[in-house]
Amino acid sequence: MMSYGYNPQWSEGSLKCPIFQTSTFVFNSAEEGKAFFEVAYGLREQGPEEKVGLIYSRINNPDLEILENRLCLWDGAEEGAVFESGMSAISTMLLEFLKPGDVLLHSDPVYGGTDHFIHHVLREFGIEEIGFHPDHDEDDIWRMLEDSGKKDRVKVIYIETPANPTNQLIDIEMCSRLAKRLSTADKKVITAVDNTYMGPLFQHPLKQGADLVLYSATKYIGGHSDVIAGACLGSSELIKRVKAMRTFLGSMAGPWTGWLLMRSLETLKVRMTQQAENAKEVAHFLNEFPCVNKVYYNGLLEPGSRAEAIYKNQCLGPGAMVSFEIKGGEKAAFAFLNNLKLIQLAVSLGGTESLAEHPATMTHIGVDDAMKQKMGISPGLIRLSIGVENIEDLIDDIREALQAVDCYAAQSAN
Ligand SMILES: *Cc1c(COP(=O)(O)O)cnc(C)c1O
Numbered sequence: 358m359m360s361y362g363y364n365p366q367w368s369e370g371s372l373k374c375p376i377f378q379t380s381t382f383v384f385n386s387a388e389e390g391k392a393f394f395e396v397a398y399g400l401r402e403q404g405p406e407e408k409v410g411l412i413y414s415r416i417n418n419p420d421l422e423i424l425e426n427r428l429c430l431w432d433g434a435e436e437g438a439v440f441e442s443g444m445s446a447i448s449t450m451l452l453e454f455l456k457p458g459d460v461l462l463h464s465d466p467v468y469g470g471t472d473h474f475i476h477h478v479l480r481e482f483g484i485e486e487i488g489f490h491p492d493h494d495e496d497d498i499w500r501m502l503e504d505s506g507k508k509d510r511v512k513v514i515y516i517e518t519p520a521n522p523t524n525q526l527i528d529i530e531m532c533s534r535l536a537k538r539l540s541t542a543d544k545k546v547i548t549a550v551d552n553t554y555m556g557p558l559f560q561h562p563l564k565q566g567a568d569l570v571l572y573s574a575t576k577y578i579g580g581h582s583d584v585i586a587g588a589c590l591g592s593s594e595l596i597k598r599v600k601a602m603r604t605f606l607g608s609m610a611g612p613w614t615g616w617l618l619m620r621s622l623e624t625l626k627v628r629m630t631q632q633a634e635n636a637k638e639v640a641h642f643l644n645e646f647p648c649v650n651k652v653y654y655n656g657l658l659e660p661g662s663r664a665e666a667i668y669k670n671q672c673l674g675p676g677a678m679v680s681f682e683i684k685g686g687e688k689a690a691f692a693f694l695n696n697l698k699l700i701q702l703a704v705s706l707g708g709t710e711s712l713a714e715h716p717a718t719m720t721h722i723g724v725d726d727a728m729k730q731k732m733g734i735s736p737g738l739i740r741l742s743i744g745v746e747n748i749e750d751l752i753d754d755i756r757e758a759l760q761a762v763d764c765y766a767a768q769s770a771n
Pocket residue numbers: 442443444445468470471517521551553554572573574575576585586587
């Protein structure tokens with residue numbers, strides 16, 4: 358992450374990759390310009406010795422290309438594309454692979470922005486969707502597809518695992534099996550995984566047979582809550598298509614964003630490792646606290662359960678997101694949030710600082726009540742994104758805020 362894909366000799370010996378703050382690149386000759394465009398527009402294959410030419414920063418820029426090459430290393434991807442936000446990565450990818458009449462099979466719940474894009478934007482383009490839940494197995498989903506009468510039109514399987522905010526797991530291998538069963542000689546169904554919650558350290562969906570992996574790089578990859586960005590990684594064949602759509606939607610990241618993310622990647626592993634260690638302590642502390650009904654954390658899964666089997670197969674660690682349900686509903690949850698001193702009350706996640714929020718009235722306010730209940734988004738649910746702070750400070754803050762809540766009184770008043 359410090360040096361891959363960059364040579365200081367390209368930039369006056371600069372140890373670090375500079376910010377290439379330029380909109381366009383000068384060609385050495387008209388012939389060279391022509392050759393770059395031919396490759397960029399797919400008019401001919403790139404020659405084996407041919408250098409990829411820089412043309413214009415909507416198409417390519419060194420800060421994006423080097424970042425993309427480094428991101429590919431984590432997931433074992435052939436090629437990557439970075440975007441100005443997680444949502445632009447997701448929407449650009451979906452617009453490339455879905456056409457009017459196609460059906461999107463997706464896990465529920467998905468990130469609020471993705472949910473809106475699927476239900477309100479894609480629908481306007483004649484693209485339908487079918488959602489399944491973490492507790493559905495392969496047979497359940499197959500039956501649901503057959504009953505819907507839309508099975509043969511499924512084009513993309515899109516999942517988010519662990520799911521926000523309750524960390525429920527979706528089996529990635531099951532989804533890639535389903536994609537194979539749904540594919541025909543002239544239609545390859547692709548599986549795309551939003552790996553924002555765990556990746557790229559604790560989960561590598563491409564290794565489980567997924568075709569594409571997506572990130573809100575705003576979260577762990579950026580890691581300092583100071584930049585919005587996204588990424589999509591996979592085979593060269595698929596990413597070339599995603600990049601072509603990116604060129605025409607103009608949803609690529611700028612050079613500043615690319616540079617900031619390269620800086621973040623240098624500490625990604627140390628940050629996420631420390632965050633996960635802190636989260637483990639927090640989850641175990643919460644699990645013992647009398648005012649807490651239930652802790653949603655994948656390091657505390659029931660032995661022998663289906664969730665545990667999926668976890669062992671596809672996760673390298675439980676990550677650093679912990680949700681819990683406090684006794685006493687919204688009143689108790691709000692009292693807890695208002696009494697935190699170190700942990701800030703804000704949405705988003707994955708940064709060096711710990712954050713707390715109330716899914717039912719904040720990130721998931723748009724989810725209808727029946728679905729909220731099904732997903733465990735109760736009035737007492739609190740979501741924590743654990744940062745790199747001193748663990749004793751974090752536990753003290755949580756303990757004091759919990760002690761300030763009279764959860765039993767709140768419960769009887771509710
Ligand atoms: C934040 C988030 C997104 C959207 O990313 P932006 O960078 O905010 O556009 C998508 N998926 C998940 C799981 C997220 O947490």
